Amino acid sequence: MSLIDLSTISTRAPEGLDKDEARKISRKRAERIAELHQQLVAENRHGVLILLQGMDASGKDGALRNVFGACAQFGFRVVSFKKPTPMEFAHDFLWRIHKEVPAKGEIVVFNRSHYEDVLIQRVHGWIDEAQVDRRFASINAFEELLINDAGTLVLKFYLHNSKEQQEQELMERITDREKHYKHNDGDWEERDHWDEYRAAYHDVLNRSTVPWHVIPVDDRWYRDYLMSEIVVNALEGLKMEWPPLVTERKWLMSE
């Protein structure tokens, strides 16, 4: 596996892709994802775990809305991991995470995840490097367990924004009345640690065995276009089928 080097990956959409056309395609794909989700619920054979990670204001909520917005509520859950509660801190870092993983027949989106435990905690020096190493080993064993023991499909997305775009998004939270609720003074403080976060993300992307998808997000329409493509392909890769009719009433089987 070759190394992922974020500094060589553009945060913008590639040249030559028509924005309006791409948006139309993304909407169609969102419908297709909803259909595949129904089949996943019906089949009850696979769980799907979607991890969303990225710097502040990298558009995690919007990705969720635009890529999975057409999915039925039943068999679909979003879990946002914030600062751990005292009860969560009283356990290992994967305890609150493991509880929330998808059952078979369910898509679960983690808005932030166990990777925060080797990101924010590392950047602020709340854990030492020996613990970082142990946590990466634990994370890899944990994800392999989900995949191999439960047949879970694990899709990991890193939402790749630029520092300039982040500033613009954070400023909008101050200037736009309807975005005030998203503002948090702390985000500007974390922004001062941009380089350390990028370095920590470099390890996240390269030290976890289940691969990441890096999604350029400065053009939000391209984020939706690329993510929806990856999700459709992954779900189609499960080769799902509508389950056959199960009945013991013979007459229901006749035409």
Next chain:
Amino acid sequence: MSLIDLSTISTRAPEGLDKDEARKISRKRAERIAELHQQLVAENRHGVLILLQGMDASGKDGALRNVFGACAQFGFRVVSFKKPTPMEFAHDFLWRIHKEVPAKGEIVVFNRSHYEDVLIQRVHGWIDEAQVDRRFASINAFEELLINDAGTLVLKFYLHNSKEQQEQELMERITDREKHYKHNDGDWEERDHWDEYRAAYHDVLNRSTVPWHVIPVDDRWYRDYLMSEIVVNALEGLKMEWPPLVTERKWLMSE
């Protein structure tokens, strides 16, 4: 670490230990365990996970009663793992286990555990050997996570009975009116797989990195004597102290 070979370990108490004297000591130790448990709750710094495994009728319930019976109910839980529910089967095998691990300041006893997933499931061929290997790897990573990330004390007990003693115990469930409720036809069927279970236990005892204590249980009084000794020593090893008084009211601090 040298291999544990059950065929070389007696299931009976060693010679020269006085039964009545041992019982007296065990009762004292149970009181000491209750005291240490209070300190554990007060300190709120360590969780303790006790795993009880053994063949049917190896005396898990009795061990629980005699070793931990003096502990307060608060900060103490017993979790019995039976046949997985449909929702548990819809997840990886450690999902239902991880949810129940102790928080800091709590002793949790698992009456049977994740090891059943490499015992009964293996003996009956419900999983293949590749999955057995993966599960041992997952189990080791999981227990290391509890120990290293949460500071959990993990104590694992294998209750070592003889096939003859098992028959006697199972027969009592048929002849003793007050033990009828423990009888289960299935136990006699599992007994036919005695050698396969012993082989599977051999791997459990030797392939998991966190060590096991093998407890001879044919003499129940010796089981209590040995287990209580191990538990007292392990809890004392935590070097707990009663937390100091925390107050901002200065006058409370004066004599």
